[in-house]
Amino acid sequence: MATIKGMNLTLKIWRQKDANSKGKIETYKVKDISDHMSFLEMMDVLNEQLISENKEPVAFDHDCREGICGSCSLHINGEPHGPDRGVTTCQLHMRKFNSGDTIYIEPFRAKAFPVIKDLVVDRSAFDRIIQSGGFVSVNTSGNTQDANALPIPKADADKAFDAATCIGCGACVASCKNASAMLFVSAKVSQLSLLPQGQVEREERVLNMVSQMDDEGFGNCTNTGACEVECPKGISLENIARMNREFLKATIHKEE
């Protein structure tokens, strides 16, 4: 068990009053941070300090604080969700930092993710992409069907489950030099197109979701793989390749 050290940190945080204001980096100091704290707990300490000084606390997104909801974000020292791998910001421990460190904290940057306030960005572009095709038809007449009645190859089920772990946090967009949302969209497309329940809308889905993604102003994929490295859920580039195949098939097949 590591000893609890009191870390003193310099924080360079993006402050922006609202969507229409120009923001800037402000410098703050926090003292005696325990290395058992999560990054967001460290932010809580800062905010209590700011409140006690009668200053506006820093706005940031969070909800579950257990790595499953996808609410938390933050671009920490040049990487979305910070320097650790396979974790969200709420699961990032302060033990990844050292006393005396300077930490840059900025909002996720993308034209499609406009800043609302400080570190909070509007990620509803993802919701609109889901609305455009991220659903399946279900039969509501009569008895509920047993999902397990449909045989699914183990390999497909595994891949669908892997894709389904995407929590829609947007770190893929934030890390991509092109602010591309392909990893997110491909995870959603893959998850549904791999399963029998997703076959009805299979072709429409990929076409609509990709077209919505393009309309939202996300960039294009250069296959740099930054998204895969930064994704807290380890979503694989394999999904983007699958989406590219699905897109071609659907484009060739569609009648108009």
Add this chain to the structure above:
Amino acid sequence: MSISAILKSSIAKKWLMALTGLFLCLFLVGHLLGNLQLFIGGWDGTVKFNEYAEFMSSNPIVQTVAWITKILIGVHVVLALLLVINNRSARSTNYKYNRPDKNAKFSSRTMGWMGTLLLVFIVVHLVNFWAPMHYDNEFPVQLNEAGNYYTADGIEQVNSYLQKVEGKQHVFINKVDMGLAMRDLAKVTKDFFSKTENGVTALLMMILYAIAMLAVAFHLSHGFASAFQSLGINHKKYNGMIKLAGMAFSFIVPFVFAAIPVYLYVTQA
């Protein structure tokens, strides 16, 4: 898909980028195999290379492929430009502190820059060799030690002399037109990289050509494997092979290309 729909769609553009990119990789192999003849020294090498060059610039199939190559370079470049503009605008505000080196390779982050360098090189290279070969009516022609000219079909014409017909250089014997003269691209190329013939320009060109090939190496060390991913080919069983092939391709092809000017510069007075 209509052209405007393709230009609007991110994935459609990626497909075209990958297809044109892989076609250009094939072109590089063909071009390199031809150029290897420049390593053959002496009169034999000159004759072999010139015959090859005449064949390439007169054969209708080769010429069609050459024009398709130029058009596809154009398509690749225009799409690259659209992608880069689109990608830049997708992040309207940049990070104050960013560490792209933590999650992506240098080669993958510099596709646009290396491509631009390549484009500049392609233009310079066409001006150096292709344009004179095709449009210069004073282009040097092959002449052997006995003072005989050759026709473009590679036949030595004894006691021949040169005369222009409709602006082009033809070989004549006793006022009889034997046909187009064989051009001496081998000599032009060798002189281009020769200290005595081209002075300091030879050195600068050798360096420029080597830098351009370094750009090819970077462009393809990401681009080759990336194209397969764009085309939807990502499979456990084949990924290793594709990566290996990409690494080998992006090292060997530009290295051998660059070795030609270096060899010509170093071995010639």
